[in-house]
Amino acid sequence: MSLVAGAFSGVKRLRGGWLAAALLTGLPGAVRAGACDALALGTLAGAERSRWEEFDARGGSLVRERGTLAMAGLRAGGHCSALDWEAAFSRSQGTRGYDGVSSTQQALQTHSRLRVQALELSAWRPLGAGWALGAQLGHHQVRRDIAGSGPVLGYAERFDAAQAALGARYQAALGAGLRLTASGWLGGGPGGRVKVDLPNAEPAVLPLGSSRLAALALQLEGGEPAQAGWSWQAALAYRFEESRAGAARPLLRNGVPVGAALQPRTVQQHLGASAAAVYRF
Amino acid sequence: MRAALTPLPLATLAALAASALLAGCGGGSGGDSAALGAPAPAAPAALTAANYVAVAQEALSSSSYLASAASLVTGAQVGDASTLVRFGQDQAGKLAGWLNAAPAQAVGVVQTQTEPCWGGGTLTIRASDLNGNGQVDPGDSATLTASNCAYRGETLNGQLSLTVDSLAGDPDTFPYKLAVTLGFGQLSAQSATVRTVGNGNLALSIDARAANDQSLALRTSSLSLSSTYASTRYDKTLSGYASTSTLSPAGSGYTASTTVNGTLSSSAFGAKSVVIETLAPFVSSGQAHPGSGRLLISGAAGSKVRVTATSASALLIELDADGNGTYETATPKGWSELL
Numbered sequence: 178m179s180l181v182a183g184a185f186s187g188v189k190r191l192r193g194g195w196l197a198a199a200l201l202t203g204l205p206g207a208v209r210a211g212a213c214d215a216l217a218l219g220t221l222a223g224a225e226r227s228r229w230e231e232f233d234a235r236g237g238s239l240v241r242e243r244g245t246l247a248m249a250g251l252r253a254g255g256h257c258s259a260l261d262w263e264a265a266f267s268r269s270q271g272t273r274g275y276d277g278v279s280s281t282q283q284a285l286q287t288h289s290r291l292r293v294q295a296l297e298l299s300a301w302r303p304l305g306a307g308w309a310l311g312a313q314l315g316h317h318q319v320r321r322d323i324a325g326s327g328p329v330l331g332y333a334e335r336f337d338a339a340q341a342a343l344g345a346r347y348q349a350a351l352g353a354g355l356r357l358t359a360s361g362w363l364g365g366g367p368g369g370r371v372k373v374d375l376p377n378a379e380p381a382v383l384p385l386g387s388s389r390l391a392a393l394a395l396q397l398e399g400g401e402p403a404q405a406g407w408s409w410q411a412a413l414a415y416r417f418e419e420s421r422a423g424a425a426r427p428l429l430r431n432g433v434p435v436g437a438a439l440q441p442r443t444v445q446q447h448l449g450a451s452a453a454a455v456y457r458f
Numbered sequence: 459m460r461a462a463l464t465p466l467p468l469a470t471l472a473a474l475a476a477s478a479l480l481a482g483c484g485g486g487s488g489g490d491s492a493a494l495g496a497p498a499p500a501a502p503a504a505l506t507a508a509n510y511v512a513v514a515q516e517a518l519s520s521s522s523y524l525a526s527a528a529s530l531v532t533g534a535q536v537g538d539a540s541t542l543v544r545f546g547q548d549q550a551g552k553l554a555g556w557l558n559a560a561p562a563q564a565v566g567v568v569q570t571q572t573e574p575c576w577g578g579g580t581l582t583i584r585a586s587d588l589n590g591n592g593q594v595d596p597g598d599s600a601t602l603t604a605s606n607c608a609y610r611g612e613t614l615n616g617q618l619s620l621t622v623d624s625l626a627g628d629p630d631t632f633p634y635k636l637a638v639t640l641g642f643g644q645l646s647a648q649s650a651t652v653r654t655v656g657n658g659n660l661a662l663s664i665d666a667r668a669a670n671d672q673s674l675a676l677r678t679s680s681l682s683l684s685s686t687y688a689s690t691r692y693d694k695t696l697s698g699y700a701s702t703s704t705l706s707p708a709g710s711g712y713t714a715s716t717t718v719n720g721t722l723s724s725s726a727f728g729a730k731s732v733v734i735e736t737l738a739p740f741v742s743s744g745q746a747h748p749g750s751g752r753l754l755i756s757g758a759a760g761s762k763v764r765v766t767a768t769s770a771s772a773l774l775i776e777l778d779a780d781g782n783g784t785y786e787t788a789t790p791k792g793w794s795e796l797l
Contacts, residue, residue: 231532233611234650239532280530280537281544282610287531323531331531373534377797383534425651425688428536431512431796433726436538437651437687 213257215405215458223248223412223451227273227291232442234422239441244273246291248449261301261309269293279329287326294318301346311344313362330376338369338420340390351397358396365389368423371440378428383440386421400455410453418445500695500723503730505761507787510777514765515796516724517734517755520696537652539685541612545647546640549602553620556585556600558592577608594629598622604645616655617643623661637663642681654685670712676701693729697721708743715739716748732757737764745770747793767793 229242250267270292279285297315304310316339325331342364349357369385393415400408425439505513530536559569572582581604588597599621604614619641627634642656658681665673682695699720705712717739723731733756740751749770755763760781766774772792776785 233535239535275531277532278611280532280535281540285531289533321533323533325531329531332533334533371534375530375536376794377530427687427690428538431515433512433515433724434685434687434690434692436536437690438534438536439651439688440534441650 213255217254217455217457219252219453219455221250221252221451221453223449225447225449228446230444240277242273242275242289244271246271259302263299265297267295285326285329287324289321289323292320307348309346311346313342315340332375334371334373336371338366338385338388340364340366340388342390354399354401356398360394362392378430378435381426381428383426383438384423385440386423388418388420390418392416405457408455410455412451414449416447500729500731502758503727503732505757505763506779507777509727510763511775512726513732513755513763514775516726517722517753518796520722535650537649539654539683541647542645542654542656545609546618549618553600554594556583557587557594557598575607579606579608581607594622596622596624612647612649614647616645618645633667635665652685652687654683657682670705670707672705674703693725695723711744713743715741740767
């Protein structure tokens with residue numbers, strides 16, 4: 178984790194966001210100019226090992242969750258002017274084991290049900306010799322329903338956060354109709370929000386702290402890249418994401434303060450494998 | 459025979475303490491308040507259509523017997539004002555051990571010891587065993603001073619005192635009678651989200667004939683709870699507050715009957731006060747909430763709110779804003795919406 182964290186030191190998150198936006202905003206113009214070649218559409222399925230940890234202000238662990246999520250998604254891509262682009266939507270769901278503490282600091286084991294939706298828009302500018310630089314904008318929504326255990330009450334929450342990242346990609350042909358692509362992203366985002374539905378208070382929206390992310394992917398693709406028809410892809414992907422603690426907000430019941438809550442620092446790690454079928458028009 | 463506080467009475471006392479502190483503060487009977495130097499009651503609050511549900515909620519949650527001390531899983535870090543209660547509960551069980559640690563045969567001995575708190579800070583205990591027998595007797599006491607004492611993820615400062623007022627029998631076995639007074643001296647708890655400061659006294663007494671046959675009483679002359687939820691300040695005060703709970707055998711379990719009477723002031727209604735009176739005891743038999751009972755809450759200029767338990771899951775809140783004896787506004791609520 179420290180290696181990943183260290184990799185962020187040279188990246189200015191805000192600047193990266195603007196660069197990503199600038200790159201991506203070139204796409205509509207290219208599309209209008211009719212400079213785009215054939216569209217490729219794909220569907221993917223896979224699974225990911227998901228790990229979620231929360232830490233208090235002193236760095237103490239509050240919660241550790243681990244589990245496997247099933248993933249499915251749609252993907253569209255193409256080439257416009259000097260840019261490769263891709264839009265991807267994925268949905269993951271499953272259950273994670275929960276090992277943490279209650280609000281009264283009692284050890285607790287339970288589980289949480291997850292439903293994750295991610296929308297990502299990426300653009301790559303080839304540099305030659307297989308290399309490309311890219312930018313990405315994404316929005317992630319996580320619905321997390323933590324089950325209660327005995328007298329400890331569970332509740333549901335929904336996270337929404339947007340992020341931007343800059344990346345590098347290298348592609349190499351491994352043989353006839355077989356290519357290997359390695360890519361990496363570094364980025365982050367402003368604070369998102371989480372809506373919590375606590376059992377003894379009215380629903381509340383808590384701010385999230387700013388986030389940072391790192392992602393690596395290795396993809397094997399079969400098929401002729403410039404020809405219409407079907408091709409296949411197999412990928413391994415790793416994603417690290419950290420959100421700083423958000424500010425505390427009061428909790429109300431019938432307008433009366435009954436407590437307060439904040440979203441602590443959260444670290445997510447996902448390691449996934451997927452396969453995709455792609456049709457190029 | 460050395461007396462040790464057992465889990466059963468301690469649990470009962472804890473529940474009583476919880477109710478009182480959740481209420482915000484309290485004092486003994488109204489007649490005791492002046493003698494004990496309780497603050498003057500706040501001006502009566504006008505009960506209106508805008509605040510009567512909140513008033514009912516505050517009155518109900520001020521009654522310990524109705525409040526549940528449920529905890530939550532951690533997704534967000536959630537805090538409330540219950541830490542001081544839990545701290546008092548945990549320490550009450552240690553009283554016998556502290557008295558036991560006092561030197562034997564030293565009449566009137568005062569034993570002072572400082573313990574490190576798990577996670578940081580210290581807790582200094584000053585235990586006083588009046589007759590030096592190492593047992594829990596009337597008049598024995600302990601004063602705890604917390605100094606940045608880490609407790610269940612929060613930081614405590616201030617004082618908590620426990621004094622045994624009377625004891626008949628052995629709390630290890632039925633029957634017995636026990637009365638204990640808790641004193642909160644600027645005792646504060648600071649968490650990541652909430653800061654709460656408690657001040658005042660809370661007298662608890664129990665007449666336990668069997669596990670399912672007990673009478674519990676709580677009185678407080680002055681007890682206040684000042685909380686800061688994120689940046690929102692919230693204060694509660696009980697005056698002339700008394701609560702009784704009676705457990706009566708019913709089959710293999712028991713029936714609980716509870717009353718509460720006293721004055722409550724809360725920042726939920728402008729730091730003004732209301733008077734709570736139980737018209738019919740709240741009775742529950744194995745359910746989470748009472749299935750019957752009625753509470754009358756009186757405010758300024760004869761305004762009243764009446765709260766009636768219609769079932770173990772629902773209640774009816776009625777408002778007589780102009781004090782003419784007619785409840786012109788009513789709304790049904792679920793217990794879970796208020797507690």
